[in-house]
Amino acid sequence: MKKILLLAIAxxxxxxxxxxxxxxxxxxxxxxxxxxxFRQIDEQTWEGNGHLMANETVYLIAGTESAxxxxxGTEIPGLHQIVTDICGKPVRxxxxxxxxxxxxxxxxxxxxxxxxxxxxVNRPMFMTGYKGETHYLTxxxxxxxxxxxxxxxxxxxxxxxxxxxxxxxxxxxxxxDAFGSGNLLITTNFSTVILSAQRMAxxxxxxxxxxxxxxxxxxxxxxxxxxxxxxxELCAQLREGEKEGEKLERPGIGGLDHVxxxxxxxxNYGPTQMK
Ligand SMILES: [Zn+2]
Numbered sequence: 496m497k498k499i500l501l502l503a504i505a506x507x508x509x510x511x512x513x514x515x516x517x518x519x520x521x522x523x524x525x526x527x528x529x530x531x532x533f534r535q536i537d538e539q540t541w542e543g544n545g546h547l548m549a550n551e552t553v554y555l556i557a558g559t560e561s562a563x564x565x566x567x568g569t570e571i572p573g574l575h576q577i578v579t580d581i582c583g584k585p586v587r588x589x590x591x592x593x594x595x596x597x598x599x600x601x602x603x604x605x606x607x608x609x610x611x612x613x614x615x616v617n618r619p620m621f622m623t624g625y626k627g628e629t630h631y632l633t634x635x636x637x638x639x640x641x642x643x644x645x646x647x648x649x650x651x652x653x654x655x656x657x658x659x660x661x662x663x664x665x666x667x668x669x670x671x672d673a674f675g676s677g678n679l680l681i682t683t684n685f686s687t688v689i690l691s692a693q694r695m696a697x698x699x700x701x702x703x704x705x706x707x708x709x710x711x712x713x714x715x716x717x718x719x720x721x722x723x724x725x726x727x728e729l730c731a732q733l734r735e736g737e738k739e740g741e742k743l744e745r746p747g748i749g750g751l752d753h754v755x756x757x758x759x760x761x762x763n764y765g766p767t768q769m770k
Pocket of ligand 1: 594
């Protein structure tokens with residue numbers, strides 16, 4: 496019963512609110528099971544798509560010494576073994592945020608998980624029963640995987656603890672749901688989203704980051720610098736009352752009862768998200 500409830504909640508976070516274009520991946524399939532398909536991005540990087548919640552995506556990033564898995568999907572039994580087999584390295588688990596389609600049941604296959612402490616507020620609802628240790632990420636922390644360094648950047652807005660991981664040398668990053676995968680659910684407020692989008696846009700320009708792989712990757716919906724600028728601008732207009740979204744007859748989870756659809760992004764917000 497609890498599982499059904501969690502799946503329903505997860506669904507309302509992503510699937511129910513928008514129809515994504517049909518997936519069109521260019522990456523090569525390296526593993527295909529009933530719960531997840533892994534495709535190779537480059538020599539030491541893979542993306543894995545679950546199928547329960549709008550292609551909830553996990554990312555496996557390896558260096559010469561170790562690897563990290565960014566997110567654990569909704570329900571992917573055996574995930575730890577699958578990713579260890581793919582990269583041949585010990586794999587540490589980190590999460591972009593605490594939501595059921597990112598910190599699902601497979602987190603229990605790890606003795607430790609790293610999250611942003613600001614998402615502890617979501618644990619009672621979405622990360623109950625985890626018996627391992629919880630490590631808290633630090634903004635600006637660099638995760639050293641051997642010949643590869645991944646920088647941690649806090650990007651709250653979707654949730655208080657939403658976090659992005661950057662690979663400066665490879666000019667890309669991994670942003671979970673921070674910028675929405677095309678459908679951004681704002682559970683904090685506009686000001687927080689604006690700050691994160693502006694900060695990440697600045698970092699992308701300064702560090703030559705070309706795009707961010709999103710938490711629901713369909714092969715063609717990477718987050719871009721333009722997307723981040725659009726999100727910041729549209730949220731500022733909503734905050735200042737210069738724009739208004741459409742009111743939904745049936746509010747989504749968390750009372751998100753308005754949606755603004757413009758420039759290829761949907762912004763979902765509620766009455767308490769106004770400022
Ligand atoms: Zn989420």
